[in-house]
Amino acid sequence: MAQASRLCAFLKLFVNSTLFIARPLHVDQPADTSMSDAQTIELVRDTLLIAMKIVVPILIAGVVVGLIIAIFQAVTSIQEQTLTFAPKIIVMLIVTVLLLPWIVVRLLEFTAAMLTNW
Numbered sequence: 318m319a320q321a322s323r324l325c326a327f328l329k330l331f332v333n334s335t336l337f338i339a340r341p342l343h344v345d346q347p348a349d350t351s352m353s354d355a356q357t358i359e360l361v362r363d364t365l366l367i368a369m370k371i372v373v374p375i376l377i378a379g380v381v382v383g384l385i386i387a388i389f390q391a392v393t394s395i396q397e398q399t400l401t402f403a404p405k406i407i408v409m410l411i412v413t414v415l416l417l418p419w420i421v422v423r424l425l426e427f428t429a430a431m432l433t434n435w
Contacts, residue, residue, distance in 0.1 A: 360431075367427045371420050378412040379405045 352360070386401045413420075 363427070363430075367423060371423060374416055375409050375412050379409045382408045 382405050383401055386404060390396060390400065
């Protein structure tokens with residue numbers, strides 16, 4: 318009986334507490350936070366351009382290594398299809414590691430421009 322009365326007292330306290338009462342939050346927000354179509358298109362365009370700027374050097378390294386291996390295979394008549402994968406992956410990883418500081422700077426610049434201009 319004592320436990321039941323304690324449980325009822327707890328439930329009354331819980332129901333009457335401010336944690337349980339739902340009320341709207343009053344957050345100061347700017348009047349207009351929506352983006353126009355032109356802003357959206359510009360944002361997507363800028364995002365795609367920065368992605369291309371970051372990826373192109375890595376892809377060029379992979380294409381060059383693939384072309385060199387293809388010429389080597391044609392000259393030596395080695396037609397092993399899996400021979401090109403390992404060198405391409407290794408060279409692309411090396412280029413990515415070497416360009417990592419440059420990539421981070423580009424991404425930080427893009428992030429700062431997005432946070433300040435939008």
